Amino acid sequence: MIKRLVVIFSFLIFAIGCTGSSQVSPLDTKRSFPLQTGSGSNPKVILLVIDSLMDKSLNKAIEDGKAPALEFLKKNGQYSTELVSSYPTMSVTIDSSLITGTYPDQHKIPGLVWFDDKERRIITYGNGLFEILKLGVSDFAKNGLYEYNNKDLSSNVKTIHEDLDDAGFKTASINALIYRGNHPHTLKVPGFISAAAKLPDEIQTMGPETLSLGVFSRENQENHHIVNRIGLNDSFAAEELIYLLKTNTLPSFTILYLPENDFTVHRKGPSTIKGIEDADKQLQNVLNSFPDWNDALDNLVWVVMGDSNQSIVKSNKKEALIDLRKELSEYNILELGEAVRPKDEIVITANERMAYLYILKEDIQLRQMAEKLQKESRISWIAWKDNEGINVISPDHQGELIFQPGGPYKDQYHQTWSVKGNIDILDMKVKENTISFGNYPDALARLYGAAESQKGRFLITDAKPGYEFIGESSPEHSGGGAHGSMHKADSMVPLIVSGTDKSIENLRIVDLKDWIIEVIQR
Structure with a gap:
């Protein structure tokens, strides 16, 4: 799965002469040495x-x-x-x-790429060579080798x-x-x-x-x-x-x-x-x-x-890739590697088949931006948190779903929830106050986990199978495989x-x- 921090310093793979696919190690087979695992x-x-x-x-x-x-x-x-x-x-x-x-x-x-609201900068653990170069090789290296384990x-x-x-x-x-x-x-x-x-x-x-x-x-x-x-x-x-x-x-x-x-x-x-x-x-x-x-x-x-x-990403790039810069072109988008400027309104961090979209200006409403994305048929759903709980809307369904932990409904993992609205948005069923999941396994706990993973005002959006989000210099996998979605x-x-x-x-x-x-x- 993923480009595993693009294997720490992906930009250096070429410089040090990558040897290609794994090769069988030149080891003696059937070695005899004192194993004591059974003792x-x-x-x-x-x-x-x-x-x-x-x-x-x-x-x-x-x-x-x-x-x-x-x-x-x-x-x-x-x-x-x-x-x-x-x-x-x-x-x-x-x-x-x-x-x-x-x-x-x-x-x-929160993900492979996200925006730290406190430090006002994009954090990357490695999502493609060009994105890393723009965000800063030194920051990327420090994130992977120290901050990931010892701070984040x-x-x-x-x-x-x-x-x-x-x-x-x-x-x-x-x-x-x-x-x-x-x-x-x-x-x-x-x-x-x-x-x-x-x-x-x-x-x-x-x-x-x-x-x-x-x-x-x-x-x-x-x-x-x-x-x-x-x-x-x-x-x-x-x-x-x-x-x-x-x-x-x-x-x-x-x-x-x-x-x-x-x-x-x-x-x-x-x-x-x-x-x-x-x-x-x-x-x-x-x-x-x-x-x-x-x-x-x-x-x-x-x-x-x-x-x-x-999952398979369609081979036709124009069809397969959801360019969030184009979808949100009316907003001023923070450029990779730049400090947040007074004019910047949103930040895009694409994690292959899901994305976080951060709103920097108080006068831009979360629902306002979510409804703009709702017009994109290649998106499965858009979610955000507010005082009512986690809100979810979809291009394919009327109304919205609102949920939060605790309440009269229980799922198969013994987690309890308050749920109201259109449960079809996350392909759920409720029978006798018991929730079952369809296309989105453990949907409520997993989406709640992402929504509460960080501070700030942001949307979470998921792509339908076959499609992938891209932003500025993010990698794409048209004709290949990608992940990230729920x-x-x-x-x-x-x-x-x-x-x-x-x-x-x-x-x-x-x-x-x-x-x-x-x-x-x-």
């Missing part, structure tokens, strides 16, 4: 996140014999296609929900690393960009990066006891997979996990992030299996580290998941669980943290 009283959990892993392409790869490792784990475990992602369905927000067990109203990471992620929530460490369990993070923990670490910034991005040679951060992050921090000093995307690649991640297994230092919980499938899907569309095939080769290397693959299930719990789906086409991801029969009550990414902690502490 402890508590199981160890390995959480493997494959960016943009999707059910149809996964099963196609398995059917074609291209994913034997994933097939092995799937056959020896439980499988679901209905794990609900966070919203927006962009990696930074999803990662924050995964690691904190909360939606953005609590963890406060709310201190009012705890990560899985912090909670497990407090309970006496060691944890590890391998190439996950959100990793906050209780232990101080020093990220080593290579000279060519520190010079280009105006960064210090060393950056202090807080993480789990074991922190691997590409070229910036690695456990295995002989891990040389750092040329391709400065180590933020599948080969590097797999080698780090193998090192933990080989040295018998695997902690109670390890999160391992494999990013490269996302890049392939963005370019070639959701039907491609090339990225899954490459990721599976790295997983094969990991499983080959055991005397037998079945040994990998001995007191180890494997959780393999996608973070979001990608629609189930972007939101339902596969989940494989091997090594435990403990059920998950609510199949949502936001619920995995507590489930994993329960598995480890049993």
